[in-house]
Amino acid sequence: MLKKAPTDMCHTDFAVSINNVTKTFTQWQRDNTGMGLIRNLIKPEKQTITALDDVTFAIRKGEFVAYAGPNGAGKSTTMKLLGGMLLPNSGDISVLSLSPQKQRTILMQRLGILFGNRTELWWDHPVIQSLEWKKVVWGISDEMYKKNLAMVIELLHIGNLLKTFARELSLGQRMRADLAMMLLHNPEVILLDEPTLGLDVVAKRQMIDFLKRINKDNVVTIIVTSHDMDDLEEMAERILMISAGKIAFDGSFSELRSITGNLTRVAITMEQGFIPKIENGNLLSSNNGLFEYDVDLAKTPVRDLLSQLSEVEGVRDVEIKKAPIEQVIAGLYRDWDSGKKINV
Amino acid sequence: MGVKSAFKLKRLISLFAISAKMDLVWLFRDTKFALTAILADTISNLSVVSSVYLIALRFGGIGGMSVDEVLFMMAYSTITTGIFILFGSGNNIHISRIIGRGQLEHLFVQPLTLKTQLITSGFSPFTGSGNFIIGCILLAIAINRLHLEVSLWWITLLIIYILATMIIIVARAYLVSSVAFYAPVAAEEISSTAIEGTWQLSTFPLSGMPSFIQIPLLTILPEGLMAWFPSLCLLGKPPLNLTEYFPLAYALIIALAASFIFRKGLNYYVKKGSNRYVPYGFRR
Numbered sequence: 001m002l003k004k005a006p007t008d009m010c011h012t013d014f015a016v017s018i019n020n021v022t023k024t025f026t027q028w029q030r031d032n033t034g035m036g037l038i039r040n041l042i043k044p045e046k047q048t049i050t051a052l053d054d055v056t057f058a059i060r061k062g063e064f065v066a067y068a069g070p071n072g073a074g075k076s077t078t079m080k081l082l083g084g085m086l087l088p089n090s091g092d093i094s095v096l097s098l099s100p101q102k103q104r105t106i107l108m109q110r111l112g113i114l115f116g117n118r119t120e121l122w123w124d125h126p127v128i129q130s131l132e133w134k135k136v137v138w139g140i141s142d143e144m145y146k147k148n149l150a151m152v153i154e155l156l157h158i159g160n161l162l163k164t165f166a167r168e169l170s171l172g173q174r175m176r177a178d179l180a181m182m183l184l185h186n187p188e189v190i191l192l193d194e195p196t197l198g199l200d201v202v203a204k205r206q207m208i209d210f211l212k213r214i215n216k217d218n219v220v221t222i223i224v225t226s227h228d229m230d231d232l233e234e235m236a237e238r239i240l241m242i243s244a245g246k247i248a249f250d251g252s253f254s255e256l257r258s259i260t261g262n263l264t265r266v267a268i269t270m271e272q273g274f275i276p277k278i279e280n281g282n283l284l285s286s287n288n289g290l291f292e293y294d295v296d297l298a299k300t301p302v303r304d305l306l307s308q309l310s311e312v313e314g315v316r317d318v319e320i321k322k323a324p325i326e327q328v329i330a331g332l333y334r335d336w337d338s339g340k341k342i343n344v
Numbered sequence: 345m346g347v348k349s350a351f352k353l354k355r356l357i358s359l360f361a362i363s364a365k366m367d368l369v370w371l372f373r374d375t376k377f378a379l380t381a382i383l384a385d386t387i388s389n390l391s392v393v394s395s396v397y398l399i400a401l402r403f404g405g406i407g408g409m410s411v412d413e414v415l416f417m418m419a420y421s422t423i424t425t426g427i428f429i430l431f432g433s434g435n436n437i438h439i440s441r442i443i444g445r446g447q448l449e450h451l452f453v454q455p456l457t458l459k460t461q462l463i464t465s466g467f468s469p470f471t472g473s474g475n476f477i478i479g480c481i482l483l484a485i486a487i488n489r490l491h492l493e494v495s496l497w498w499i500t501l502l503i504i505y506i507l508a509t510m511i512i513i514v515a516r517a518y519l520v521s522s523v524a525f526y527a528p529v530a531a532e533e534i535s536s537t538a539i540e541g542t543w544q545l546s547t548f549p550l551s552g553m554p555s556f557i558q559i560p561l562l563t564i565l566p567e568g569l570m571a572w573f574p575s576l577c578l579l580g581k582p583p584l585n586l587t588e589y590f591p592l593a594y595a596l597i598i599a600l601a602a603s604f605i606f607r608k609g610l611n612y613y614v615k616k617g618s619n620r621y622v623p624y625g626f627r628r
Contacts, residue, residue: 025616080617085452087614101614108455118623120450122366129369136362137454139355 014094015189015221016059016082021091023052023077023245051077052088053245061188062219064212066236068229070333073242075225076115079193082223083113096188109138112187116194119178121166127177128162131184138185145184152180155210172203179207183214190214192224196231208235229329241332249332256332258298263323263331266293266305274314278305289316294323359456359464367433367468378471386474389425393418393547400549407552412489413579414549419482420578421547421571424509426476434466437514437535440521444532445622448613458610490579498578505574508595512569513539515595515602522602525609528620546570551583558584562594569594 029045030036039045051074059065069075080086081093084100084107093100098107114120121130135145153159156176161169169177175195182190192211196204212235214220226232232239233253241249241256249256257263268276270289280300281293295305302320309318371378400406400414409417428437435441439462442448451461487494520538524531546567550558561568562584569591577588 077617080449083449083453085449085614086617104452105455105457108453113453118450118621120453124370125366125373129366133362133366136358137456139455 013060014058015061015063015096016057016223017092017094018058018078018081019056019092021052021055021081021088021093022050023074023081023086023088025049025051050245052081052242054091055242055245055247056091057240057247057250059221059223061221062215063238064215064222064236065224066232066239067223067225067242068232068239068329069242069248074245075242076193078242079113079115079191079223079225082191083111084108109185110188112182112185112190114178114182114190114192114195116175116192116197119166119174120181121174121177123167124165126163126165127158127169127180130166130177131162131181134181134184140185144186148184148186152183155213156180157206171198172200172206175199175203175207179210186218187220189221190223192222194226195224196226196228204231211235241329243333256329257322264295264297264302264305265321265323266295267291267319267321268293268309268312268315269317271314271316274312276309276312276315278308356460356464359460360467363434363464363467364469367470367472371470382471382474385429386478389422389475390478393422396547396549406549409549409551409576412486413575415482416486416490416579417549417571417575418547419479419486420506420509420575422475422479422482424479424506424513424570425543426473426479427506427510428513429472429474430467430469430476431463431472432466433468433472436462436466437517438521438539439518440524440531440533440535443521443524443609443613443618444528444534444620446528446618446620447622448618492579502578505578505591508591509570509574511595511599512566512591515598516566518606519598519602522605522609525613528618542567546572548572551576555584562586562590566594566598 025048027047027049029047030040055074055078067075067078077086081088082095082100084104087101095107096110098110100107120134121127122133125133131149134140140148153162156179158173158176158180161173161177164173166174166177179195195211196207199207208231211222211224215222222236224232224235237252239249239251239253239256240247249259265284266278266281268291270276270291272289275286276291278293278295278300281295284292284294286292297305300308305320309315396406397411397414397418400409400411405411406414432438442451451458454461492498517535517539521531521535523534542565545561545565547570550561550568550572558568562573573583573586574591576583577591582588582590
């Protein structure tokens, strides 16, 4: 876990470093009454939203980091700050030892950004034309272009999409083509904002496998946001969680599970007429003799759980697995909403 | 020329070249529709200038300008319109569309300065050159009919005036587009409204009009500088006892004002961000 850049490490070891960054936005507030309209003309009401509140973290080169948080927590704002699209109110941002705001054009030669809800492809041209456009705009050498094109065609299975117009691609195909285009210039750091948004199971699978592979093989640093926590857990080793503009958690997924109570899902298949009973277990569902419980292993150690189950009559099968990360996170968000502090 | 400058020039040429190639590919992708679009565009622009020319023909000139002088002015106007279409096909001149739709971020992710992107991204020599070519033909006809002495200095002056007119058009577009930084939805189309809304006025010869009409149209709303004033300067008859350098001075002032206001707006954008994003209309 790395919340701040340690002083004994060279700054070039970091792909990303954010120090005491604060970013606020102003929102206009209006009501629809007659008085409200007049009041708005004289003295408009504004509300200041703190998207990031004195945020500090660092990411080492080659890390695969999930950046998560509830809606409006400040995820996209962070991505835009790292990409030089926004200026912070205060604090320092460094990506590959470059300032995104002051050295944007140099940084963009080494950074790749992809927003799931927008495309960089030329809409009314075949995909290959967008790739060729990228080659010229980024000044990619012929050799690198050929090599990377061959790589993305193989890994992202886009060979049959190259001659298709971008506007005629499905969402999953479009995402793959966008990802291929982003990788042509060998980015050292990749920022992905909701890359799995709207993708079906197969397309999502392909994207996750591909990202894991380029992270491992090419030592590319990847920072990814998603609302799908299961996807994030599968992709990333480290999770940074942001809530109300502050870093609320920074660590591994297993650490995240342990601080939220080490929830475990226990599925028990019973013979007809038998009902299991587990102390400290929360019954989630029962259907055709299959009973599902949530058990907090911090309160009921696995040995006690197995001991209880061995004494239950009519048990045909037992399956113990980790609770879905979505459930863990949902509990965390609820705690944050209710103002409950967790020990991170 | 230093190595750095040569590299920059080479890069600029390659960016123009890729825009040109994509324009050509787009044209050949669907020639029938592309040719129809070019034809419609040309007819539409020609009809604007020909209506004025027909009036001049019917009444033997307009406000002291002969029919051939009016033709010269129409040619000048068609050339500037042509250059506008030639370099501005990607909303890079009607920048309020990009700002208003929250699409500036597509420019920020490219490893090029905004200036370079905006200069090169709208270049469309194959689909957008119709007006420019017709304007050049009309200019040749007008020069021939007016028996103008075309020297190297005169051609230089012509290029300088056309450049000044283009600077005024682009600067005005960027000046009004800056509103879109603050009101993205309301001002998304402000650039096209400001330019195209008064385009017809810019093709009308203002000679013979009272000065209370002429002066505002050379200052507040510079339609008189789009074709009328520079044409008369090139014909050796600068109107209103104004110096023939007036369009150049105006171009300089409006360019400086636009640069200042636009930078201020851009600064506001990167501080506040845009809460609007429209996925269409950024690239064709």
